[in-house]
Amino acid sequence: MTVEDQRGGEYGAFDRFPVGMRVLAVDDDPICLKVLETLLRKCQYQVTTTNQAIKALKILRESRNKFDLVISDVNMPDMDGFKLLEFVGLEMDLPVIMLSAHSDTKLVMKGITHGAVDYLLKPVRIEELKNIWQHVVRRKKLDPKNQSNSQEKACHEAGEVGKGLASTVYLDSNAKLNKKRKDQGDDEEEGGEDSETENEDPSATQKRPRVVWSPELHRKFVAAVHNLTLEKAVPKKILDLMNEEGLTRENVASHLQKYRLYLKRISTEATQQASMIAALGGKDSAYMRMGTLDGFGDLQALTGSGRLSNTPLSTYTHGGMLSRLNSPAGLTLRGISSTGLIQPGNPQNFKSFNTLGKFQRSVSANQSTSLFQGIPASLELNKFQQTKSTTYIGEFSALNNPTGFAVPASFPDMRVTVGNSGTASNSSSTSLILQPNPQQTHCRGALGSQSSVRVTPLHSESFDRGISGSSNFLDHNRCNESWQVAVQSSKFPSTALPMSEPSNRGQMHSNDLGISSTTTQIGNKPNDISSASAFLAPLADSRNVQGQDGLIGHFVQTTNYRVSQGWDGQTKNYNHNLNQNFSASSSLVSSNSTMEYINQGLGQQGTVCSENFNRSILDQLNGCTSSVYGTSEIEKSVIGTKIGSSEDYFLSQAKAQDAFIQKNYESLDDIMTAMMKQEQNETILMDGEFGFDTYPLGSCI
């Protein structure tokens, strides 16, 4: 892994590869642009420049496959660099490097979460530019097969694609395929069984070929879901919207089922990640470091590993996770009802980020506040009365994507196979598959690229997107925010956050969030945990998430919760709730929860992490020392008991973390290393699935 790999490897083929690499440089400042161009040229890249993001986008759209990498300034009048980044991520599979004079963590984070493969500070040094080609290599590495191979092959062979696999490609255009199955017994497409059949439709056979959910098809599916809105997206409606020929309601239902599971998973993961991040994020130190490294991957990785356990998933998606956070799924999952949350006053505040901030504040203000309300009751309800805390989360608007929701993602993995189930030996492929638009498919995930991603871009990317889309799905609910964990709220006033713009749309209602509250207390000790606010960094893909603005990070601060009562019983609930909230809202992250997670993890092990670890990380959380959280108890309670139902998620999460933590890492590095390893392993798992990428991280460390 690591760098070497990335560079080397197969890329040898490229020969003089870095030479002549096609780079599109974007910067509104003519001087900077010129300098950049000069430097890039010195690196022997083939450079194209433009001083407007919009033009850049236009150029890219008009000449697909004519560039290998994009390097863009962040602050530009016509279009925010992040926006550009987002579009590029969405529409094409190109690594994007952000350039900015500001090293503000939040901005960097935003860039990374939006999919930037790197974030360079101005003035840029040629040394840095000399290496940017690695991003191209990484990205290519990902998809070699899909794209190139398969597609081409498919085309050529078309007829023959013997085995299923072949088709990876999707031709979409036609999509002929299936027919509706049920009734007809015969129909066209080929019969499954037979293998050979060359005929296209052997009709003879009875079964129709199974539906292959190619990326395209999946995209379509996702788009339909979005259009309908998660709640209303039922098989029949989806089917109608998709208007695919051979598709049946059952097919859709089945896929929907899977899709929902996926969303769930994601939300779970997201949660975890969030927590991890929060934890780590605490200080700049570690956090930053990671981020800086390029590490977004790292971060992700971390988080990922944290998550671990059950989900085989991939957490590491590039942006994916984050984005997923937002995903509605969570909401959906838990039925969050909204009970009323109150919103405080100014709508303005609503902006997502702020929202959080506010949220916290409000919370702190009231002791008793319950953080989340609305939740069903599974828990005991708030014993504490809740005051109205505000919780708002920003809502996402639909994505901005130009495409609208449509951007669907496909499940990552989808590869198409064509054929019928049977052996169709032949060719006939009738697959439903559509052709993917290249544009769409791509990985946007810059993040992914950072690390070496293994999965092909298609997958991951698409999937992410899909997800993101999905998030939208939630309708209004999409909270999308990503957060960053910062320690101390004070540092980052919520208001201050520059981050993304507020989305207009959004205000979320509590419902949306699904937050419930139950007990709110958090620490048991009289101490509040006050300061522990975490600043989460957003991981998510902002792209997805963002809606209009792209925003990325939202802040969340949580601060002081007081606990009045003991941990035990309540604690459990508390955790529970939080978790749920988390997952549900995803956007909300409270440091507390985060902490708890951490603690939990720690606690269980009993041993706890090494001091270093604790210190560096946990302590950083200000005030929230482990002691406060008392580690073990909480966790135990949490973990040990299964609380409520949905807790699965929670539990699993906890476990994961435990696992992670258990190893007592001495330092971050260790952790990282471990994670990396883990990831690698996990990667494998993931790949198949929805394919998120994993990163080897190697480079980071």
Place this chain on the structure above:
DNA sequence: TACCTAATAT
């Protein structure tokens, strides 16, 4: 009927 979730089959 349509839908959902799980379980189970292919």
Place this chain on the structure above:
DNA sequence: AATATTAGGT
């Protein structure tokens, strides 16, 4: 492993 199918509920 990804889909389909079935079963049991709403």
